[in-house]
Amino acid sequence: MYQEERLLKILEYLNEHNTMSIHDICEMFNVSRDTARRDILKLIDNRTAIRTHGGISLPILKNTIKEYRERIEAYSEEKRNIAKRALDFIEEDKHYFFDVSTIINFLSKEINKPIWVLTHSLDNIEVLSEKKDISVNSIGGRLNSKNRFFYKADWINYIDGLRFDIAFLGAASITQDGIYYVDEEDAVIKQAAVKKADTVIVLAEYEKFKHLSYYKGVNWDQIDIIITDKMPPSAFVKIIEEYGTQLIIV
Numbered sequence: 001m002y003q004e005e006r007l008l009k010i011l012e013y014l015n016e017h018n019t020m021s022i023h024d025i026c027e028m029f030n031v032s033r034d035t036a037r038r039d040i041l042k043l044i045d046n047r048t049a050i051r052t053h054g055g056i057s058l059p060i061l062k063n064t065i066k067e068y069r070e071r072i073e074a075y076s077e078e079k080r081n082i083a084k085r086a087l088d089f090i091e092e093d094k095h096y097f098f099d100v101s102t103i104i105n106f107l108s109k110e111i112n113k114p115i116w117v118l119t120h121s122l123d124n125i126e127v128l129s130e131k132k133d134i135s136v137n138s139i140g141g142r143l144n145s146k147n148r149f150f151y152k153a154d155w156i157n158y159i160d161g162l163r164f165d166i167a168f169l170g171a172a173s174i175t176q177d178g179i180y181y182v183d184e185e186d187a188v189i190k191q192a193a194v195k196k197a198d199t200v201i202v203l204a205e206y207e208k209f210k211h212l213s214y215y216k217g218v219n220w221d222q223i224d225i226i227i228t229d230k231m232p233p234s235a236f237v238k239i240i241e242e243y244g245t246q247l248i249i250v
Contacts, residue, residue, distance in 0.1 A: 001029060002109060003126060006039055011048060014058045021055035038126070045145060078205045078229040081250040083107040085227050086168060086203055090115060094165040097193040098124050100149040100186060101170025103203040118162065120155070120189055122148040144183060151185040159192040167197035169218060171204040173211035174232075176239060178220055179204075180213035190217035199224045206230035220245070 006029050013028070014020055025036035040056050043049035049056040083106035090096070090111055098104050098119040108124045114133040119125060122143065128136040141152025169190055173180045179202060181187045194200045200223050209232050220239055225246045231237070232247070240247050 003039060003042070003123070006031075007043060010039060010043065010056075011058075014049065014056070019052060019055060019057040024055065041145075078250075079103045080106050082203050082205065082227050082229060083110060085248060085250045086201065087111065089166060089199075089201060089225075091165075095163065097164045097167040097197060098128075099167070099169040099190060099193075100124075100147065101168075101203065103205070104168050104170055107168065107203070118159075118164070118193075120149045120151065120186075122150065144185070147183055147186065149183075149186055149189075151189065155189055156192045159189075159196055162196055164193065164197040166199045166201055167193045169194070169200065169202050171202055171208045172213035174202075174204060174208045174236065175212070176235060178216045179218040179223070181215050181217050182213055184215045187215035187217040194218055194222045201225040201227065203227050206232065209233055209236055 009028070010020060010025065022033055022036045022040065025031065025039060026033060040049070040051070043056060044051055049058060079102055082103050086103075086107050087110050090113055092113045092115065095116045096118070098108065098117050098121065100121040105121070105123045105127060108127040111131065111134065116135045116137070117124075117128055118137045119128070120138060125136060125138055128134050138150060139152060139155055139158055141150045141155070143150055169179065171179045172182045181190065200218065202218070202223055202225070204226070206229050220243045223243070223245050225248060226240065227248045227250060229250055231249060232240070237247070
């Protein structure tokens with residue numbers, strides 16, 4: 001069972017019983033105490049539960065389960081379709097960079113081939129670590145708990161000594177001068193990864209063409225393929241054609 005499913009069941013239990021201990025979570029889902037703690041931290045970070053001695057309880061109830069389900073399922077069908085199309089680019093024994101992205105997390109769940117992956121995403125690490133044929137690699141460092149990625153200063157030096165067959169990237173926003181992200185440290189990691197990748201594939205739902213963010217991670221001339229769920233606005237189609245980027249609509 002993946003974390004999202006456990007969290008919904010925990011919230012359903014809390015809605016009926018109001019409180020839940022770490023021991024209860026371990027027993028209900030047959031998981032370790034570390035996994036139970038991670039579930040608790042995510043619910044607290046999302047403000048859908050509050051910490052108590054030895055566990056958690058619900059805050060003032062206000063459609064907590066419904067609100068949480070809506071957040072994790074936002075555009076989920078589109079994201080899953082993009083991830084399934086990206087699965088076509090996964091080949092045995094290849095080396096990949098997996099970005100921090102909900103879509104790439106869906107991709108991680110679908111993979112069943114022996115591959116080598118470097119990722120700085122806490123959620124990708126959790127999913128991929130349960131697959132025995134996948135070699136999961138991460139540098140560790142400081143955890144950005146809000147956006148769930150690791151970062152430390154010597155990331156760039158480590159990546160500089162690697163080569164990726166494919167770098168899979170998400171997007172916070174797609175603009176006419178490149179792909180932007182919310183966190184500067186995250187953007188720096190992506191900048192380093194794309195320079196060491198033979199192929200760069202951006203996975204993003206159509207909504208990202210409408211958003212704005214803060215830190216550029218990728219230039220258009222670095223992108224080989226974009227997989228999205230709907231034809232982008234005409235201004236972006238022109239840019240995609242200008243740079244010879246392959247556009248895949250799912």
